[in-house]
Amino acid sequence: MIVPEYLRYSSDHEWVRLEGKRATIGITDYAQDSLGDVVYVELPAVGERVSPGGSLGEVESTKSVSEVYSPVSGTVVVVNDTLNDFPQNLNSEPYGTGWICEIEVDDVSEVDELLDAASYRLLTES
């Protein structure tokens, strides 16, 4: 399972990459692997206000559906709408073309409180 060092993680298996006040959100390699083949992604709406634990849409595979939870507070500013036609990108590149959305975060210190790679790896191995 790939867990890049430069990202932060939620215990619900989302990853966060912070640049300035912009956070890019996706689901982890562990999450995509347990879902199986992703066939549909329900993206959040641009402009939507989200808070930690709030819904950021749904990811659906041939075997199940799984909610995506926001790891931070803020406003959705960009969504990856290529996932409408290529949901399989979540399987092939969960940290790349499989990103889900960008959030303008209210408080960047929220990101510091998320898990680092070592802690997240421990979580998935337990």
Add this chain to the structure above:
Amino acid sequence: MKRSPLYESHLRLGAKVVPFGGWQMPLFYRLGTVGEHLACRSAAVAFDVSHLGTVHIEGPGSYDVLQRSLTNDLSRINPGRAQYTHLLSDEGWVVDDLIVWWISKDSFDVMPNASNTSRVIQALGGQERTQERALIAIQGPKARALLGSISKVAAGVGRFAVGEFEWEGYHCRVAGTGYTGEDGVECSVPTGCALDFWDALRDAGIEPAGLGARDTLRLEAGLPLHGHELGEGITPLQVGLEWVVAFEKGEFIGRTSLEREAKQGVDRKLYGLVSATRQPLREKAKVLAVREGKGARDPGDLIGVVTSGNYSPMLERGIALAFLDASAHVEIGDRVMVEVRGRGVPATIVDTPFWSHEGARR
């Protein structure tokens, strides 16, 4: 939890193994469900379906027991042929749907669904032989061509024919049957040679596929699954399987109830639904009428329920099988709304199969 004779191989091949009907079976391998589905539509794959039952029935009178228990008419076929048939309850409900392999005059192998094997033995008698063999389905347009390098005899068995072949000195059986909407065969091989045979299939270029793909393939082919489209409260007439019921042959279990239903007309029927998007439709989702429908109901009225739903890799749309009320008077092409987790997904009523090599339904 029971294990197939091929269990160790599934682990070695990196399969995700899940509990299924009391068995630990592979859900998918490294290709993933969609990849395996597409491989079956374009080339060939092999499924371990050892969890299905084999019940052996032999001796004088076997024919009569099957003929007066099951719905289909064995006199339509001969020894050396297979037949799809139903075992009903007195109420006319489908206790199990099964394939009968007619091996020779007084010898039959009956193949029930995993969880129904004991109920089938209760009704028909016979001896369970599930643990003595592996059952392997080889399916796809290239199934016979690729299998031919292992066994010409197995690859050459006709559609719905039953044959025998030798493999490494073991006596194996084969039938020209399957559950994918593709051409192909199902091989019953003794446990002693099962792993070797399974490995030889891969060497011949036939990729393994799991039960995930088996389910999306059967759904795309519009084939019913026990526990979803068949089961308690459901008759063969409601799912459009009139051809499985041979009223003209005489008595069989459930006949009186079915005749009554045939006369009165069914109060619900199974239809195909195709979603307007890729979003999978899901089991238990409510089907609601919409304004455009020609139905006698008002928009938003509940007219049915989804029995199986998923994503169709060939259509790249959500698809479903659903029971719709006869009183809604729906027609093919009507639009409906399917309520998936509280949100309405627009869908169209279509004929099944959803997809075949002749074309797709949208």
